[in-house]
Amino acid sequence: MFGQCGNWFGYNAMNGWGGIGMMIFWVIIIIALIYFFSKNRTTISAPYSESNALSILQERYARGEISDEEYETKKKALSKSR
Known part of the structure; x- marks a missing residue:
């Protein structure tokens, strides 16, 4: 079952969607964080006029x-x- 590192139930995490899926996941997380912090920065730092x-x-x-x-x-x- 866990004989080889990353090989669960005969499926290697780097084959198929395993590696690409993890990369897409982190790209989405990074984009979400950038969006959140850039939106907060503009609303908080907007000067009163x-x-x-x-x-x-x-x-x-x-x-x-x-x-x-x-x-x-x-x-x-x-x-x-x-």
Whole structure:
């Protein structure tokens, strides 16, 4: 059964899909790790910008989430912070 290294039940791990399958597995793992860390890095290190805050304010106003007065006061506060 385990007479030779890598030979289980008469199937050598390097024949067929054994070696290729392991290589594909590690390539997928490495790609997943690169994707995960690159995505986290861009979302975490994105700097806060006033133009982004203004665009969010404009979107909220367009959706009707805030009133005219609230929009104007927040817009003035953002322009003062520049």
